[in-house]
Amino acid sequence: xxxxxxxxxxxxxxxxxxxxxxxxxxxxxxxxxxxxxxxxxxxxxxxxxxxxxxxxxxxxxxxxxxxxxxxxxxxxxxxxxxxxxxxxxxxxxxxxxxxxxxxxxxxxxxxxxxxxxxxxxxxxxxxxxxxxxxxxxxxxxxxxxxxxxxxxxxxxxxxxxxxxxxxxxxxxxxxxxxxxxxxxxxxxxxxxxxxxxxxxxxxxxxxxxxxxxxxxxxxxxxxxxxxxxxxxxxxxxxxxxxxxxxxxxxxxxxxxxxxxxxxxxxxxxxxxxxxxxxxxxx
Amino acid sequence: xxxxxxxxxxxxxxxxxxxxxxxxxxxxxxxxxxxxxxxxxxxxxxxxxxxxxxxxxxxxxxxxxxxxxxxxxxxxxxxxxxxxxxxxxxxxxxxxxxxxxxxxxxxxxxxxxxxxxxxxxxxxxxxxxxxxxxxxxxxxxxxxxxxxxxxxxxxxxxxxxxxxxxxxxxxxxxxxxxxxxxxxxxxxxxxxxxxxxxxxxxxxxxxxxxxxxxxxxxxxxxxxxxxxxxxxxxxxxxxxxxxxxxxxxxxxxxxxxxxxxxxxxxxxxxxxxxxxxxxxxxxxxxxxx
Amino acid sequence: xxxxxxxxxxxxxxxxxxxxxxxxxxxxxxxxxxxxxxxxxxxxxxxxxxxxxxxxxxxxxxxxxxxxxxxxxxxxxxxxxxxxxxxxxxxxxxxxxxxxxxxxxxxxxxxxxxxxxxxxxxxxxxxxxxxxxxxxxxxxxxxxxxxxxxxxxxxxxxxxxxxxxxxxxxxxxxxxxxxxxxxxxxxxxxxxxxxxxxxxxxxxxxxxxxxxxxxxxxxxxxxxxxxxxxxxxxxxxxxxxxxxxxxxxxxxxxxxxxxxxxxxxxxxxxxxxxxxxxxxxxxxxxxxxxxxxxxxxxxxxxxxxxxxxxxxxxxxxxxxxxxxxxxxxxxxxxxxxxxxxxxxxxxxxxxxxxxx
Numbered sequence: 001x002x003x004x005x006x007x008x009x010x011x012x013x014x015x016x017x018x019x020x021x022x023x024x025x026x027x028x029x030x031x032x033x034x035x036x037x038x039x040x041x042x043x044x045x046x047x048x049x050x051x052x053x054x055x056x057x058x059x060x061x062x063x064x065x066x067x068x069x070x071x072x073x074x075x076x077x078x079x080x081x082x083x084x085x086x087x088x089x090x091x092x093x094x095x096x097x098x099x100x101x102x103x104x105x106x107x108x109x110x111x112x113x114x115x116x117x118x119x120x121x122x123x124x125x126x127x128x129x130x131x132x133x134x135x136x137x138x139x140x141x142x143x144x145x146x147x148x149x150x151x152x153x154x155x156x157x158x159x160x161x162x163x164x165x166x167x168x169x170x171x172x173x174x175x176x177x178x179x180x181x182x183x184x185x186x187x188x189x190x191x192x193x194x195x196x197x198x199x200x201x202x203x204x205x206x207x208x209x210x211x212x213x214x215x216x217x218x219x220x221x222x223x224x225x226x227x228x229x230x231x232x233x234x235x236x237x238x239x240x241x242x243x244x245x246x247x248x249x250x251x252x253x254x255x256x257x258x259x260x261x262x263x264x265x266x267x268x269x270x271x272x273x274x275x276x277x278x279x280x281x282x
Numbered sequence: 283x284x285x286x287x288x289x290x291x292x293x294x295x296x297x298x299x300x301x302x303x304x305x306x307x308x309x310x311x312x313x314x315x316x317x318x319x320x321x322x323x324x325x326x327x328x329x330x331x332x333x334x335x336x337x338x339x340x341x342x343x344x345x346x347x348x349x350x351x352x353x354x355x356x357x358x359x360x361x362x363x364x365x366x367x368x369x370x371x372x373x374x375x376x377x378x379x380x381x382x383x384x385x386x387x388x389x390x391x392x393x394x395x396x397x398x399x400x401x402x403x404x405x406x407x408x409x410x411x412x413x414x415x416x417x418x419x420x421x422x423x424x425x426x427x428x429x430x431x432x433x434x435x436x437x438x439x440x441x442x443x444x445x446x447x448x449x450x451x452x453x454x455x456x457x458x459x460x461x462x463x464x465x466x467x468x469x470x471x472x473x474x475x476x477x478x479x480x481x482x483x484x485x486x487x488x489x490x491x492x493x494x495x496x497x498x499x500x501x502x503x504x505x506x507x508x509x510x511x512x513x514x515x516x517x518x519x520x521x522x523x524x525x526x527x528x529x530x531x532x533x534x535x536x537x538x539x540x541x542x543x544x545x546x547x548x549x550x551x552x553x554x555x556x557x558x559x560x561x562x563x564x565x566x567x568x569x570x571x
Numbered sequence: 572x573x574x575x576x577x578x579x580x581x582x583x584x585x586x587x588x589x590x591x592x593x594x595x596x597x598x599x600x601x602x603x604x605x606x607x608x609x610x611x612x613x614x615x616x617x618x619x620x621x622x623x624x625x626x627x628x629x630x631x632x633x634x635x636x637x638x639x640x641x642x643x644x645x646x647x648x649x650x651x652x653x654x655x656x657x658x659x660x661x662x663x664x665x666x667x668x669x670x671x672x673x674x675x676x677x678x679x680x681x682x683x684x685x686x687x688x689x690x691x692x693x694x695x696x697x698x699x700x701x702x703x704x705x706x707x708x709x710x711x712x713x714x715x716x717x718x719x720x721x722x723x724x725x726x727x728x729x730x731x732x733x734x735x736x737x738x739x740x741x742x743x744x745x746x747x748x749x750x751x752x753x754x755x756x757x758x759x760x761x762x763x764x765x766x767x768x769x770x771x772x773x774x775x776x777x778x779x780x781x782x783x784x785x786x787x788x789x790x791x792x793x794x795x796x797x798x799x800x801x802x803x804x805x806x807x808x809x810x811x812x813x814x815x816x817x818x819x820x821x822x823x824x825x826x827x828x829x830x831x832x833x834x835x836x837x838x839x840x841x842x843x844x845x846x847x848x849x850x851x852x853x854x855x856x857x858x859x860x861x862x863x864x865x866x867x868x869x870x871x872x873x874x875x876x877x878x879x880x881x882x883x884x885x886x887x888x889x890x891x892x893x894x895x896x897x898x899x900x901x902x903x904x905x906x907x908x909x910x911x912x913x914x915x916x917x918x919x920x921x922x923x924x925x926x927x
Contacts (some may be wrong), residue, residue: 220852246854
């Protein structure tokens with residue numbers, strides 16, 4: 001039996017604060033489980049607001065944090081056994097990450113193609129300059145850019161959308177099986193957002209890459225997710241098919257979340273902003 | 283970035299830089315003159331002593347029968363050399379310590395910072411005097427330079443460390459990690475450019491500081507007084523009670539030169555710092571400020 | 572003025588009164604001169620619009636639209652290298668008209684918080700993290716209201732209740748409150764003196780979805796009660812759709828379209844507006860969406876003629892050569908687009924065909 005791409009099994013993460021008199025304990029993630037199929041690439045979305053534990057969970061999947069309890073297995077192998085640098089690099093070449101702030105994701109003093117070349121050298125074993133350039137150009141083409149356009153340019157010369165696409169290209173250089181994207185479009189202009197979101201779809205359909213998409217924006221989640229989970233306070237409150245859940249949420253929190261989403265339609269159907277929503281929140 | 287163009291730009295548009303550069307160039311020129319000196323530096327009574335400044339002896343002569351001007355050229359050269367050597371060695375140490383400590387954190391950080399803080403609190407002067415008394419004749423300039431540089435890195439290492447710590451949490455560091463870069467590469471290629479402005483301005487300050495120490499030690503006679511340095515000149519002037527006997531030029535000119543050097547380096551430091559600082563570099567490129 | 576259609580909120584009064592804010596041909600540029608490099612960034616380039624009494628006017632724009640510069644210019648919170656090159660900003664408060672750039676510093680201080688107030692994006696930029704909330708109120712509000720001492724705190728308390736905040740909040744430190752509560756405190760601060768004009772700069776952008784809805788509702792309640800006018804700036808079109816009465820769309824330092832919100836969403840005219848609205852993903856909407864091609868404009872070297880032309884599907888020759896004037900195509904609706912003003916009957920299907 002072939003192992004799953006990713007198995008998250010009853011994972012928890014507890015942060016203990018170190019005070020002199022108190023030991024404040026924070027249950028950032030509590031007993032989260034899900035699996036991604038190796039044969040069927042999908043966009044798996046984790047929805048949560050701030051404090052829901054979604055970023056902590058992402059950190060554990062990316063092996064930058066160790067779970068306090070539970071196991072995370074990638075292609076059958078438990079992440080806890082990744083110790084040597086060689087193992088870590090091997091893991092990183094298969095599981096890549098994209099972060100929230102495209103402007104901060106690049107060193108302002110260096111050209112943007114830097115990380116692309118670095119990844120080509122380290123993950124794809126490209127030794128010669130030509131090999132690296134081919135590989136990088138390849139990856140850039142997949143996201144709709146090219147080395148000619150991007151080479152030698154500095155981060156401040158480019159828009160948020162372009163920078164995020166370059167970051168995605170960088171993640172693609174190593175031909176990963178899984179990409180974890182933590183709020184990848186929240187800091188990009190609305191008019192450029194859909195280009196990046198559509199790109200995720202393309203990655204799944206044409207390149208066979210699975211995406212874990214972490215966001216608080218239900219609208220984009222509806223647009224590209226296959227399955228999703230909703231997190232609140234570290235726990236999963238609802239899980240299943242994306243369309244089904246968003247069309248008809250069951251859990252009270254999911255319902256509140258769904259209702260709080262401002263729709264454009266509602267505007268001219270006369271629905272009003274009301275104050276009741278506030279009573280039940282902070 | 284084209285360094286020559288940068289320097290030219292700075293020279294044209296920044297008065298402090300232009301002034302500082304000119305002053306430092308003048309001092310360097312004086313030091314360079316030492317290679318053309320007609321008199322060997324350690325010889326005495328080669329010219330009539332106690333002559334006031336004149337056309338023949340532009341800075342006058344000392345009570346030991348040396349031409350003040352030519353003595354000064356050697357003095358400036360040796361003092362400068364000392365300052366630069368100390369600055370370079372201590373920069374290297376503080377960079378290594380600060381960057382590694384800031385990026386790695388954990389026990390490495392704690393260990394290095396304990397060592398660092400020990401060096402910070404060591405009282406400078408008494409230690410130097412102690413070394414002199416212990417080593418006396420073996421206290422060459424090279425030894426002194428090494429000792430002073432070992433005492434001069436601690437302060438700046440902490441500064442560099444704090445910058446390294448803030449860089450560690452920035453997003454592009456994460457991206458660098460995910461691009462497969464190791465600690466060494468990240469620290470050297472990604473973080474160093476951010477740290478350089480601080481390093482540069484502290485270098486110039488460090489030169490001032492070490493020259494100050496050298497002058498003080500020499501004036502008090504705690505160094506190898508046979509190699510002519512600015513401090514050494516003042517020491518000899520004091521030995522011969524120059525000010526009292528009216529030979530003011532023996533004391534004034536060395537002091538004037540060293541003050542000029544301080545000012546020049548200071549002006550350079552503040553003007554270059556503004557230029558190299560990453561943020562101002564960015565806004566100049568037209569990006570978000 | 573002729574009759575204006577009712578908006579989502581049913582606000583009709585705004586149609587009939589004199590404007591509270593008149594911005595006329597305003598130009599505000601950054602002039603940078605460093606090491607021989609001169610750069611002129613035309614952040615606000617010839618803007619003219621009005622905001623009426625008791626109305627919420629939304630300003631939509633993305634990064635590099637110039638909207639942040641615009642609100643700072645309106646509030647006269649600018650410093651060199653940013654300066655007003657031309658035009659005027661005039662407020663018609665109940666006690667007279669004021670030209671913002673002709674006021675003395677004392678007069679300016681007099682209208683701040685009392686007539687004109689500002690809600691900023693980060694609550695932490697207003698609230699002092701090391702002092703209790705009540706001190707912020709004392710610092711900002713006490714100089715402007717007649718009540719002192721216990722009467723003052725009574726007034727504050729009652730005001731906080733309107734925002735569904737308990738009086739105990741006054742004794743807390745900012746970090747002890749949640750993001751949503753802090754933002755409500757900021758709104759309370761900005762509204763306690765009963766200003767006639769409130770500038771809100773992305774006040775809910777950093778908040779969670781659920782909290783955002785509540786805060787926006789609160790904002791609208793306060794606005795209705797005080798009868799103030801609000802200039803609400805955000806890039807979030809869904810927020811505009813639910814909150815504002817009228818809406819102005821900014822692109823590259825210029826206003827490209829303006830109209831009644833409901834009308835604008837039903838029938839956007841300018842190609843940029845149409846893109847902004849059609850590309851919004853919505854739950855339940857399965858149509859494919861696209862991003863806009865090209866890059867945001869560089870305000871230091873903007874495109875010639877119409878600034879949107881490099882990314883516009885309808886661009887024709889004149890768009891490259893001449894900047895389109897702002898034309899009133901129907902009462903209450905203005906557009907700056909050569910193609911649209913030449914044929915205002917342009918409907919959505921026709922626009923698809925016009926794509927080259």
